[in-house]
Amino acid sequence: SCGQTITGIGVAAGCYWGNLVYNMYITSSELKKFPVGGVWSAHLRLRTGQWHGGPGSVDPGWPGFMSAEWKADITLNVIDNKNIHIWFPLSHSGTTNVVMPITPAYWALNKPNVVTSEKTIDACLYDGYSNNSKTFKITFNSNNVDRVSGDFILRNNLNPEKSTLPYQVIVASPGSSDTVQSVKPGVQLSYSGINLTGSRQVMIPGLHAPVACIPWPIKIKLKPFNLSKQQAGHYTGTLDLIFTPSL
Template identity: 25%
Template sequence: MRWLAVLLAVLLVPAARAQALPLTDPVGIVQEHPLAYDRSGVPASIELLAPRTLLGYSADPARGYGSIHLTCRSATDAEHGRCPTADTGAEGGGRTGIALRFTERRSGMRTEITVTGSLQRAFADRACQNDLWHGTDQPLSSRYGPECAGQPPTGTGAALSIAGNELSRLVAGRWEAELVLDLRTEANGPALATYTFRLDLDISDRDAASIYFPAFDLATPQVGLNLHYDPISQTVGGHAALEMCLYDGAGSQSDYLGVTVSDSAGPSSSASGYSVWHADGGDDPTQRVDYTVTLDHGGARLPMANGTEQMLTGIDRVRLRLVALPGMSQPVFCVPTPLSLDTPRVPISSKRPGHYRGGLRVELRLPPSRP
């Protein structure tokens, strides 16, 4: 009988040493964050730095990586982020809100949005309840680091994000912002690295696209033709203006807008295409007053044929109007397209005296949604 003896050698490595964080020296970054979405589905958040993104780590406390903190370039101006510009010395847990200015490319509108950030302190061994990380978030701009089991932190991670409720404050448009944060270890020391985050948000709001009549808010416009009698020529005619603004739900950046104006009574037998009729009824010319409709787009007067779509182009070049649309928390820019209703002069004897009424229907067609 033969026996084979096997000697087993087992090397035990302490868990903390086997899973130690890697040596990491601070290095500046530039991140691009392009994102397109519709306001009907605002993202839950935009993550700029995932929690515990390692900014710096060394097992040697003398490197000072346990005191890393992030500061803004200005404590008063939100153009690149507004937050403390030096070590605050704040102790205890917490997060930091950074006011960041977003600018809408088309209109120049500005809105400040809060970016939320925090620091997480790391340790050379599992001193914090068998973990390499302290369990409490620390403010971004404080070099304070809590100890664990009498040991100081030797590394720092960070988290940085924009919450969905902040994003919901941005109306449709192309919004841009740049956040700049400097990394420091000493209270009055130089910046060791710079973190730059460039955000480009292409936001649509297709469900909110609308035809807005500023003088009537939510009500259906009631417009008179402003007919005036000329006793010398014994004719009647007039002119009426109706302010109208088109909101495309895309920050007024659509390639085109299709507008159709139609007589609510249907096709008219008049050459002008639009008519109002005597309130007592009747279908002969004496019971009808004819008028024309003209739309002003960027200074160009466009005759509107009854029921025929008019394509409006150059939307990205016309002057916009800031309005507060019903049901929206923020003002938006729309494309002014005022309507002119002109009644050519006709002999007063050719029309039956009395009250005339009619209606117009205005329709807006948008380009297909962008992918």
């Protein structure tokens, strides 16, 4: 309240303010209701005051209410660490099986016995943050690597130590088909500016809404070999991918 000196009791003129503290927070149970990670924003508008019987309302929409107003813009960076995925849409899974069809490698050069094989895998990257991460780091690992050349290899199921087929893993920057590179086992790839690239919407089990996933085709290519000199049988191998997005 504000006013002049009150005669008879000696109260000095001036204004007297009361303090009221508001603590606002979001409970963990409410945070769990966010359907996907990402940047979530809201605007908070808070009015406080005292009802009275006379004129003086600041806002005509609030008759008889002397109001003070406080506003805040709220931004939440919600990261869904449990659902970061290298996703394979065609198999609707975080894993996939690849069958490599054999084709002639140098038919035009009259080398019909020399064959190769290649397959492009449709993959995409979900960072748990609605494609707002600034950097993607990815590593290809495998237990099947040639000790001398360092190449990824497929092993013959009946003779895994002596009969192998080397292959390459070839990728470009996620969301781009520009410069491609051949991947080395255990060597981390780092990509920046991913949040500026295009994405596709995919449904991932466990999430309640489609999420932004960055397309990232992965090409697997067998190095040319002489079919007549290669031991017959099934050749298999495994690739493990480690994906680490960062803010």
